[in-house]
Amino acid sequence: MAWILFLILVAIILGIIGVAAHGLLYLLLIGIVVFLIALALGGAFLRRGQSARQPR
DSSP states (O other): OHHHHHHHHHHHHHHHHHHHSTTOHHHHHHHHHHHHHHHHHHHHHHHHHHHTSOOO
16 A cells, blocks of 8 residues: 555656656656556555455
């Protein structure tokens, strides 16, 4: 779970740098891609964690 939060943090930092620095729009795009990957991994992690629980 820590990796997912780290990826989200990296995506935010890349997005801010991509918006603030003129001519570095590609960093914004990379940040968006990293954010989407982090969301997909987070969703898979949560889905796997819920299915592993046994009902009582």
